[in-house]
Structure formats: C-alpha cells, structure tokens
Amino acid sequence: MSNPQVLVVDDELDIRTLLQEILSEEGYQVTVAADADEARAAWIDDKPDLVLLDIWMPGTDGITLLREWSDGKPLACPVVMMSGHGSVETAVEATRLGAFDFVEKPLSLAELLRTVERAINEGQSVRPQSKMKLPDMVAPIGKSKAMKALRDQAQRLAPHDTPVLLLGEAGTGRGAFARYIHAMSPRSAAPFVTITGGSLQTDQAAQKLFGNQKGSIVSAGAFEKANGGTLFINDLGDLEPEVQTMLLGALEQGSFQRIGSDTDISFSLRLLSSADSKLDLSKNGPVRADLLALLNVVQLHVPPLREYAEDVPELLRYYVDKLVNSEGLPYRRFGVAAQNRLRNYPWLGNVRELRNLVQRHLIMSNEEEISLEEIENDIATQPASNEPLVKQDLLALPLREAREQFEKAYLRQQLILCGGKVGLLAKRVGMERTHLYRKLRTLGVEFSKSRDE
Numbered sequence: 001m002s003n004p005q006v007l008v009v010d011d012e013l014d015i016r017t018l019l020q021e022i023l024s025e026e027g028y029q030v031t032v033a034a035d036a037d038e039a040r041a042a043w044i045d046d047k048p049d050l051v052l053l054d055i056w057m058p059g060t061d062g063i064t065l066l067r068e069w070s071d072g073k074p075l076a077c078p079v080v081m082m083s084g085h086g087s088v089e090t091a092v093e094a095t096r097l098g099a100f101d102f103v104e105k106p107l108s109l110a111e112l113l114r115t116v117e118r119a120i121n122e123g124q125s126v127r128p129q130s131k132m133k134l135p136d137m138v139a140p141i142g143k144s145k146a147m148k149a150l151r152d153q154a155q156r157l158a159p160h161d162t163p164v165l166l167l168g169e170a171g172t173g174r175g176a177f178a179r180y181i182h183a184m185s186p187r188s189a190a191p192f193v194t195i196t197g198g199s200l201q202t203d204q205a206a207q208k209l210f211g212n213q214k215g216s217i218v219s220a221g222a223f224e225k226a227n228g229g230t231l232f233i234n235d236l237g238d239l240e241p242e243v244q245t246m247l248l249g250a251l252e253q254g255s256f257q258r259i260g261s262d263t264d265i266s267f268s269l270r271l272l273s274s275a276d277s278k279l280d281l282s283k284n285g286p287v288r289a290d291l292l293a294l295l296n297v298v299q300l301h302v303p304p305l306r307e308y309a310e311d312v313p314e315l316l317r318y319y320v321d322k323l324v325n326s327e328g329l330p331y332r333r334f335g336v337a338a339q340n341r342l343r344n345y346p347w348l349g350n351v352r353e354l355r356n357l358v359q360r361h362l363i364m365s366n367e368e369e370i371s372l373e374e375i376e377n378d379i380a381t382q383p384a385s386n387e388p389l390v391k392q393d394l395l396a397l398p399l400r401e402a403r404e405q406f407e408k409a410y411l412r413q414q415l416i417l418c419g420g421k422v423g424l425l426a427k428r429v430g431m432e433r434t435h436l437y438r439k440l441r442t443l444g445v446e447f448s449k450s451r452d453e
Contacts, residue, residue, distance in 0.1 A: 004120050005029045007048035009039040011057045036060035050120050055083040070097045078119035110321040140176045142311035146303050158184035163271040163295050168302030171352030174274040182230040187270055190229030195222045197238030205243045212259035223256055226269045233273040236287050248291045305347040313339045319358040329362040337372035408443045422447055
C-alpha cells in the first residue's frame with residue numbers, strides 16, 4: 001500500500017517548503033499548492049488523503065475553498081485548517097463545513113505531526129505510528145526586533161575571521177549564537193569546539209588545550225580538534241591566570257606543542273569567546289589585557305530574555321517540540337493564560353530557565369494543557385530583595401506589595417538621577433515636596449535633606 005498523500009495549501013513559500021520537507025521525512029507523499037487554483041487541481045488529480053489548508057490566502061480564501069469542497073456533503077478526506085489570525089467565528093465555520101481540526105501559526109511541528117497522524121488514522125487507518133523527526137534549530141529563534149537585529153549582526157560577522165566576544169547574562173544563549181556564527185561562516189564544514197573557562201584547572205589545562213603524546217599514541221586537545229574550524233572559549237571570567245598565559249602564548253605564536261612532544265603544531269581557526277555582561281573588561285579586570293586584545297575585537301551583546309519577552313510563546317513551543325522529539329517526553333501545550341503569565345515573568349535564568357521549566361511540566365503531568373495554576377505553583381512567589389525592579393516578578397505579589405515594590409525601586413532610581421536632591425526629585429516625578437518626603441519615609445528610601453531644601 002502506498003504512503004498517504006498530503007496536500008499542503010499555503011501562499012507562503014517558506015511554510016510550504018518546511019512542511020513538504022518535514023512530512024516527506026515522515027514518509028508521506030506531499031503535494032504543495034500556492035493558491036486556490038493549484039489546490040483545486042491537486043484535489044482532483046492527486047485525490048489526497050489529507051489537506052493542510054491555510055485560511056488567509058489572496059484571491060479565494062481557505063474557508064471559501066473548504067465550502068466549495070464540502071458542498072453540503074462529507075469531505076472526501078480530512079482537512080486541517082491553518083491560520084495565524086484565526087477567530088472563534090472562523091473556527092466554528094470551518095468545523096461546520098467538516099474541517100477535522102484547526103491549528104495556529106506559528107506552527108508547533110510536534111503538535112502538527114500528531115494532528116496529521118490522527119487525521120489520517122481516523123480517516124483511513126493506513127499509517128502506523130512512527131518516530132517524529134524535527135529539524136535542529138538553524139538559528140536562535142524569535143520574531144522580536146531585538147532577536148532580528150542580533151541575527152543580522154551575527155550574519156554580518158560570520159563571513160570574516162574576526163574574533164568576536166559575546167557578552168550577556170548566564171543562560172541567554174551566548175553559545176547558541178556562537179554556533180550560529182560558525183554555521184554561517186566559511187568554516188562551517190569544519191569542527192566547532194567549545195572549552196569552558198571553569199573546566200580548565202591549571203594542572204589539567206595544558207592537556208585539555210594542547211593534547212598529549214606518548215610514543216605513537218596521540219590524544220588531541222581543543223586547539224588540534226578545532227583546527228580549520230572554530231574554537232569557542234566560554235566564560236572568560238572563569239579562566240585562571242596561568243591558563244590565560246597558556247592561551248595567550250598559543251594564540252600569539254599560532255602554534256602549540258602536545259605534552260610529551262617538542263614538535264610545534266601550527267593551527268588556523270576562528271576565535272569566538274563569551275563572558276558575563278558584568279565582567280570587568282578593564283586592564284584591572286580578571287582577564288589580562290593582552291589576551292582581551294586578541295579576543296575582544298568585536299562585541300556582540302546577547303540580551304536577557306526579559307528584554308524580548310514577546311518571543312516567550314514561540315520559545316515555549318520550540319522547547320516542547322525539541323524535548324518531545326529528543327527525549328521522548330509526552331506532548332503537552334501551554335494554555336493561553338499560562339503563556340501570558342510567562343511573558344510577564346522576569347526570567348532571571350533566561351532561556352536556560354525557560355527550557356528547564358518546559359522540561360519539568362512535560363514530565364510532571366499527563367494533562368494535555370499546561371494551565372495557569374500549574375505555572376503559578378511552579379514560580380517562586382517572592383522576588384529577591386536585592387534584585388533590580390526589572391528582574392522582580394511583580395505579578396506574583398498582591399497588588400499592595402507590588403505597588404510598594406515598584407514605588408520604592410522607582411523613587412530610588414529617580415533620586416540617584418537627581419543627585420540625591422529631593423527638591424529636584426519632586427519636580428521630576430510631579431509630586432508635592434511634603435507629600436514626597438512622607439512617601440520616601442514610608443517606603444524606607446534613604447535621603448538627605450540639604451540646607452537649601
């Protein structure tokens with residue numbers, strides 16, 4: 001028996017191409033159509049077992065085409081509607097016309113593949129369950145301006161061998177962007193090798209960096225493994241002074257010697273490195289100035305997740321798909337309320353914390369939808385008192401406490417901007433001075449009353 005035939009109807013070339021690749025890997029025969037005319041022809045000629053039909057298309061839209069195909073009688077095969085701008089009325093109309101299901105864009109590939117399999121099994125019972133094959137993330141995802149700008153910068157840097165220092169908080173994905181730069185570079189076919197600053201203890205660093213040789217037995221180090229490709233030095237601030245000296249010597253000479261050998265081995269590689277955004281990069285900082293001069297030629301700043309929170313729903317879907325596929329975890333989806341809550345969460349651990357949260361919720365329950373209640377139970381209810389306002393989870397607090405936290409942090413920062421002068425602060429924030437003094441005392445914001453006030 002031949003494999004099931006799937007017709008993909010969508011006016012966006014990227015979506016047609018992606019679905020054709022994914023479904024073909026799953027063993028389906030796939031036909032694509034860019035508009036209603038092509039879809040009508042394929043409907044007659046190919047007699048598909050399933051149709052994935054976009055709702056919003058130029059000319060004849062998907063609902064009109066579905067109405068045409070149904071014509072008051074059962075559809076010849078299951079039809080799954082796709083839309084990024086769906087409404088309740090549209091979904092109801094599609095269901096009334098016989099649509100099997102309704103999926104939202106951007107597409108969750110794991111959810112879509114399950115829907116495809118369920119539709120075909122229910123319609124024809126011809127395809128046994130198979131393991132999903134999802135593509136690895138080619139580029140760090142996100143549709144926000146911040147992520148688009150960062151990808152553009154990485155693309156501009158990729159063709160050149162210029163050393164790049166990626167700066168950002170822990171968990172922001174500095175390593176993902178380093179891999180992205182490598183993947184787009186002329187060295188992409190060669191190895192990408194990572195060494196982490198904290199793992200290079202002085203007594204073992206030379207062996208890990210340069211390898212060793214005992215007679216004819218050779219164990220390659222990081223420099224030799226990365227030769228021709230890219231060497232990524234992660235967390236520069238954790239490098240011990242002796243290790244920094246080893247690195248500097250090899251980089252300046254362009255060669256190294258394995259332990260147990262006196263033969264110089266030359267290398268050619270791209271240097272990428274990362275550091276915490278708070279790292280002191282001055283000459284008095286923990287990284288020696290001459291090593292920084294080699295590594296810190298161009299900087300790429302990777303923002304914390306809270307600065308592009310609009311991408312949180314897409315990241316949640318991505319990690320659900322990834323963990324279901326790679327670790328065999330049960331599929332679950334985040335409800336709309338849960339997604340909205342997480343968009344307003346400060347994410348102190350950034351993307352790494354988000355991934356861990358997704359993994360916990362896939363493991364801990366069998367319910368298909370991850371609810372707001374589950375998320376609230378999982379999130380810590382009290383902000384760290386020493387964290388700045390932007391990192392506090394104010395939504396976890398009662399209104400009165402959240403308001404006090406905000407006012408306290410807001411007035412402290414404004415007072416700093418005013419040089420500690422309450423008179424200037426009153427003008428800046430638009431409050432009467434006597435009332436402002438009372439507010440500062442109530443909130444415990446320290447200030448000094450100068451003579452002129």
